[in-house]
Amino acid sequence: MATPSQQQIRSRIAQARTIVVKVGSSSLTSATGHLDVQRLTKLTGALAQMSMLGARVVLVSSGAIAAGFGPLGFPARPTDVATQQAAASVGQGLLMAHYESAFGRFGIRVGQILITAQDTIRATQYRNAQRTLERLLDLSVVPIVNENDALASNEIRFGDNDRLSALVANIVRADALVLLTDVDGLYTAPPSHPGATRISYVPDVLGVLDDIEVAGSGSHVGTGGMVTKLEAVHVATASGIPAVLTCAENAGPAMLGDPVGTVFAPVKRRGSSRRLWIAFAASPRGDLIVDEGAAKAIQTGRASLLAAGVVGVDGEFSAGDPVWISNEQGAHLAKGLAGFDSEEIPPMLGANSSRLRKEFGNEYAHPLVHRDDLVLV
Incomplete structure (x- = not known):
């Protein structure tokens, strides 16, 4: 399949029926860290214009902590988790x-x-979020999504809403993802470096990562950086969703397909939402280690993982949790949803279906990971 042109991708974004827009804290707050209502209002105007043109808009908005620490009397963003949660x-x-x-x-x-x-x-929570978002969009409501910072800890986070926005785009099967930040696009090096130039089009986000230098968060009110944004772009484009990265001031032109920021082409056709969820939204809780024969069967993409080919289990997880499937050298081959609790698996290792049925009963004579619940890395 021929590589699409920049204009073709920007036209797709302009024609998007469902669009997810993510805005970071630094784009909504003043230099002192307070919520900048004028900035928020300007962004809202651009989003409202798209809505009135017929697009279904989902806004993923950071800013809860940044909006809260000023009124609470803190001169800067708190650094301890409990105070951040209170500010949120x-x-x-x-x-x-x-x-x-x-x-x-x-x-x-x-x-x-x-x-x-x-x-x-969990698949049930994922489906609940999907149903709620779809119903809001059907009712012409603009969903405003944020990570629940009042409850989330540093150990279990999405990453300044960047990854969350890509997953939300996945959930609502969006036609475009727009990431708004405090720089006007992706550069060959941090924009402050001499000679850094803006990259206007990236046909393959994985191919460009080796050629550029990116930095972490440069903001005193946000937690993300260019790395997390490129990770979000990877999730979106691997899900068949084109993406554009630019500054909040360019939100309107970016959604209308104008040549602003950096636009990223999808790297593959969109797969089923269930497989996309397994691939990107699910964080593995453990590891199933397979022998060489099972590794080869898994890599064909057509085989379930049977107990007979598993030589070890690592971690604690429940049936339905995501797990890695790895070879004996430790390389991840696939991600899938476990068919059994981790403590049930050790006695089953190496046993074929007949033996499992005889020793444990019919309910144990099925795959540790079914092929429909398995995605190759």
């Missing part, structure tokens, strides 16, 4: 109040969705 609890309400007011000027209703990483691990 205060700030989320302030953030939503301003969004409701700003969108309300255009007669557009908004709905709040708070998500933690745990909400995307």
Whole structure:
């Protein structure tokens, strides 16, 4: 298949029926860390324009902690988790109040969705989030999604909403993802470096990563950086969703397909939402280690993982949890959903279906990971 041109990808974004827009804390706050209502209102105007043109818009918005620590009397973003969570609890309400007011000027209703990483691990929570988002969009409501910072800990986070926005794009089967940050695109090196130039088009995000230098968060109010944004782009483009990265001031032109920021082409056709969830939304809880024969069978993409080919199990997980499938050298081959709890598996290792049925009963004579629940790395 021929590589699409930059113009073709930007046209796809301009014609998107469902679009997910992510805005970071640094794009919504002033230099002192307070919520900048003027910035928020300007962004809302661009999103409202797209909505009134017929697009279904989902906004993934950071800013709860940044909006909350000022009113609580802190001169800068707190560094301890408990205070960050308290600031988020205060700030989320302030953030939503301003969004409701700003969108309300255009007669557009908004709905709040708070998500933690745990909400995307189990298939039931994932489907619940999917149903709610789809219904809000059907009702012409703009869902405003944020990580539930009041409950999320540093150990279990998405990464400044960048990865979350790509997963939300996956959930709603979006036609485009727009990442808004405090720089106007991807550069060959940090923009402050001499000679750094903006990259306007990336046909394959994996191919460009070796040729550029990226930095972590440069903001005192945000937690992400260019690395997390490129990871989000990878998730989106591998899901068949084109993406554009630019500054918040360029939100309108970016959604209309104008040549601003950096646009990223999809690297493959969109797969089923279930397989995309397994591949990107699910964080593995353990590891099933397979022998050489099982490794070869798994890599064909057509075989389930049977107990007969498994030589070890690592970690603690429950049936339905995501797990890695790795070879004996430790290389990850696939990700899948476990068919059994981790403590049930050791006695089953190496046994064929007949032996499992005889020794443990019919309910144990099925794969440790079914092929429909398995995605190759």
